[in-house]
Amino acid sequence: MSDRQHVEEIERVLGGSQTGRDGFVSASWRRCVEVYGMDPMRRDPAHIVTQSELRDHRKQAEWMIGAARSSLQSLFRQVAGQNYALLLTNAAGVCVDFFGDELFLDELKTAGLYLGSNWSEELVGTSGVGACLVTQEPVTVHQDDHFGNAHIALSCTSAPIFDSLGALAAVLDISLLRSPTPKRSQNLAMSLVTNAARRVEMANLMAESRRDWVLRLSDSPEFLDVDPEAAVRLDDSGRVLGYTHGARRLFPDGSPVLGRRIDEALGLTIDDLPDLMRDRPTEERILEMREGGALFGHAIAPQAPRKALRFDRRAGPLASLSDGDPAMTHLLTQAAKLACTSVPLLIAGESGTGKTKLAHAIHMTGGASGFLALDCAGVGGGDLRQACSDLPGGATLLLRRIEDLPAETAPLLTALLDGRAGLRVLSTTCAAPAALDLPRPLFHRLAGAILTLPPLRQRQDIGWLLDRILRRRTSQDMRLSPSARAALLGRPWPGNLRELEQVLDVAIALCEGRVIDLPDLPVPVDRAAASGADAPGEPLEQVMEACGWNMARAARRLGVNRSTVLRRLRAAGLQPPA
């Protein structure tokens, strides 16, 4: 179509004729003339904001640029070699991030397909970004759909990106300098750009939701864990705190989504979310919709809040054992003070909580000269005598799993310790210290002070441990996807740190790239424990403290509902700390 024919068509549309254009294009042309007073004959150059304005726009859009980066990169890889340029604009239409072929950079800049160009409709007329901002729908503005003659060669396909509160925050645009004439040639671009926009919304919601439950939804079980269509972020009572645009379908009455209760839309409450975590087969995670139909659901548990409390970093090897967990901070502070004395220490804790590692760190902090670890199971008198004679004065003797010491060896050990007063004796046990079946004289020679390590499920620094272990066990720059991280944080870890290390080792081995995602994680070995039931007999107050007095979390941990927790709290006369 020639420039003159294009202008004549615009005149016909303004006169009320139907010319076969998409309705949103004709509406935009009318606004260009009637509202913005534009002249289709003018060929304005691209509208580029100044460098300092661009800096401000980018600064304000930093969070969105961060959330969108990996989606843009993978979209750009998908269209590599096809001369597409990708633009991320803010809600004002200014391009704040850009991917394009270096070969065509000058041409792209001239056409306005570059950082800093402003594509708002009132400035440049009908364009992909401009029309998307007005309609809040994905659009293709193809060649002479553009208003006037300035951008008539371009083909632009744009999709809106909404923030988690439902406001339009950005536009993702994929554009060509030159394209085939039929508009349908851009159908694939439309599908790519809408999927990428959905993933950006998902990444943004996940990044915001570390402290809350997230329910991810999909029509098909295959995509549920890897590429869900929608997600909602929920508070402890099951009200929507945030959502991706696709989740609006849960509340089809059109009223605001924020603050609505999830049980208004789906046949489930917040207490049912643990059943929708990844350790259940996807096909079983079906959710009935109140309006009819069903969806598949995947719940991601909140991460434990991080406490400001830190262990003093000057304390050397002990400081590397935890980061901000209050119980660990308390324990490590005591350990640092005791490390420099000769008091025998009994280190208690469930299997795999790091007792041996703590013993090593105490030994290193105390600066003792030699170190020998003995497993007590089946240890004979000869081994004990040998160990005690081999060690120099002032060395550390670690007796692992003292509960397994053969009864007949106990008197000899007592005598040997009496004869080697200079030895630093550390022991570990998986049993409760009070329940240890040791002769009293031996017990008092071993347990001058008792340090009890918390089980991993009670620790608030699991996220830090994940990163630390991952860093130590891979040479590459590997990381966890947000959903893999959330799934790991929600596990009950009956095998404690040993299990955590093994799960990461498996994930590292299975992961094909550098990002460990849900499919790379092994299913929890102990499904019974994975149901969230806590160790039997754990005092209610301890559970509440570990859960930050959050009723829903405590209920999940105990495997009961919240009203049961409330009833038990009342019966025990317990109240949250003021």
Ligand SMILES: Nc1ncnc2c1ncn2[C@@H]1O[C@H](COP(=O)(O)OP(=O)(O)OP(=O)(O)O)[C@@H](O)[C@H]1O
């Ligand atoms: N603070 C920590 N950070 C990272 N890894 C740790 C930490 N503490 C322990 N681990 C790792 O967890 C695993 C188990 O630790 P350790 O052997 O010290 O546990 P344990 O309580 O002595 O176990 P068990 O009672 O079963 O012998 C080890 O591989 C250790 O390296």
